[in-house]
Amino acid sequence: MPIAIALIRGINVGGKHKLPMDLLRSLCEDLGLRDVRTLIQSGNVVFRCRDGAAPGAASNLEAAIENRCGFRPSVVVRDHDELRRVLKASPFEDHEALDPSRLLVMFLADDPQRGARKALAAFGPTPERIALRGREAFLYFPNGIARSKLSMSAVEKALGVPATCRNWNTLKRLEALASERPSP
Numbered sequence: 001m002p003i004a005i006a007l008i009r010g011i012n013v014g015g016k017h018k019l020p021m022d023l024l025r026s027l028c029e030d031l032g033l034r035d036v037r038t039l040i041q042s043g044n045v046v047f048r049c050r051d052g053a054a055p056g057a058a059s060n061l062e063a064a065i066e067n068r069c070g071f072r073p074s075v076v077v078r079d080h081d082e083l084r085r086v087l088k089a090s091p092f093e094d095h096e097a098l099d100p101s102r103l104l105v106m107f108l109a110d111d112p113q114r115g116a117r118k119a120l121a122a123f124g125p126t127p128e129r130i131a132l133r134g135r136e137a138f139l140y141f142p143n144g145i146a147r148s149k150l151s152m153s154a155v156e157k158a159l160g161v162p163a164t165c166r167n168w169n170t171l172k173r174l175e176a177l178a179s180e181r182p183s184p
Contacts, residue, residue, distance in 0.1 A: 001049060004054040005079075009162070010073050012041045027061065044166070062074070098140055105171060106156070107166070120132060127143060127148075
C-alpha cells in the first residue's frame with residue numbers, strides 16, 4: 001500500500017477550528033486509510049491507502065471533518081515520492097544555508113492558474129523569495145513571516161488555488177515519519 005501525506009489547512013490555529021489529533025486519526029481510519037500517524041497539532045497526517053486512492057483522500061477527509069466538526073478545511077495530499085521530490089527540488093541554490101524555519105513550501109491543491117508566475121513577479125523586489133515549481137511554491141522569509149509585508153493570502157490569491165504551507169523542518173520530519181515502518 002502506498003504512503004501518502006495529508007496536509008490540512010488552518011486547524012488548531014488561534015483557538016479556531018479545533019481538531020484533536022486522536023479524532024483526526026479516527027476520521028482517517030474511518031475512511032479506510034491505514035497506519036495513520038499525525039505530526040504536531042497543525043494537521044499533518046501520514047497514512048497508507050489503496051493504490052490510486054490518495055487523490056480522493058483530500059476531498060473525503062474535508063467532508064469527514066465538516067460532518068464531524070462543523071467546518072471544512074482545505075486538504076492537500078501528496079504521495080511519499082512527491083514529498084521526497086519537493087525536498088530535493090528547492091529552487092534556492094543556497095537552501096542548505098537558509099534558516100529551515102523560514103523556508104516554506106506552499107502545497108497547491110491543483111495546478112496554479114494561468115498567469116500565476118506573472119502575478120508572483122508583480123510583488124516586486126522584496127527581501128522574500130518566491131519560486132513556483134509545478135504544484136508547489138517555495139518561499140523564503142529572511143526576516144521571518146511575522147515581519148514580512150508579503151502575506152500568505154496574497155501569494156495564494158496570485159496562485160489562484162487553495163494551498164497550505166509547511167516549513168522545511170516540518171517537511172523533513174514528515175518525510176522521516178513516512179519512511180518509518182509503523183509499529184504493529
